[in-house]
Amino acid sequence: MSENPTRRDFVLSTAAALPLVRTALPRGAAGAWRAAPALLLKPASSPCVVASANGIRGVAKAMDLIANHGADTLDAAIEAVKIEELDPDDPYVGYGGFPNAAGVVQLDAACMHGPTRRAGAVGALEGIKTPSEVARCVMKYTDEIFLVGKGAQDFAVQFGFKIENLLTEKAREAWLHWRANLNPHDDYRDVPDSQPMVVQPHGTINCSAVNANGDISSVTTTSGAAWKVPGRVGDSPIIGAGLYVDNDAGAAGSTGLGERNMMACGSYVAVEAMRRGMSPTDACLEALRRAVAMSPPDTLAPDGRPKWDLNYYALSKKGEFGSAAMYPGFQFAVNDSHGPRLADAAALYPSRPAGA
């Protein structure tokens, strides 16, 4: 074939690789090749589910639903993240999530469904254990995409969700501890060093899935930054930041410091990179580079390395997957024909700056 193949060259070479396609191609009245139906040229896809490491139980569940029960990829991904949303011992997601500075748990979530090109999201949602399911209701039952605060809660109640107390004793104690140590001049007694607050400030779950048809979906859900300013909405429910799906290219999602990701629209960057031919891992690294480039200088060390963490997870239409973090030692969850497992993410930098 020449270096600049005509459509006919392309169709013939594709047909040689796929005999069924060759025989199915129609001819026009004058014998010219018509454009092959898109369906016939669709690349083969291998079912795959990829998630942040806290989704290790979820990727097993999602793959079972897709492979053995024919579940839709979004329904499967939502069942995956609900495991964490409903787990009172996961302090970063759903029920049991760490509260904001006022001691109130406010949850963010979003979902995207590749085949129907629809999305739904909720922000600062109080009292509902599974915001991912509320986001799916917004997607399925309205022409809108993003509901926040009381409006999102009222909407959830209309669909049968129950308002419950999401603040577990464990999360409340951690919040009281944070408040006690806030600063030496506040009205609270400091808590002695013998009782240090050892919690991590962030934790979110993203899960993306593709089935054998190449249909892709993604969901991200979080309780957001612990002790955040009341009303703060992070990157997780922002389409293009916390997640992005294009059924022709792939899906990407993010965990880590949402403010840095929002400035980069990193999940969109990763999906567009895959569309241009990058591997999922390289696409995640590209999104990280964009996030660093878009960060305020005072959040970076003098040599340009970030003092914060951000992570991306990506899945191509074919079922290839990858993940990247700022620094080594980060893992993610995946489930494909080799079964559910944790894998090492690529790192943008070989080491952290001092003190980060």
Ligand code: GLY
């Ligand atoms: N990435 C989660 C958040 O910043 O809220």
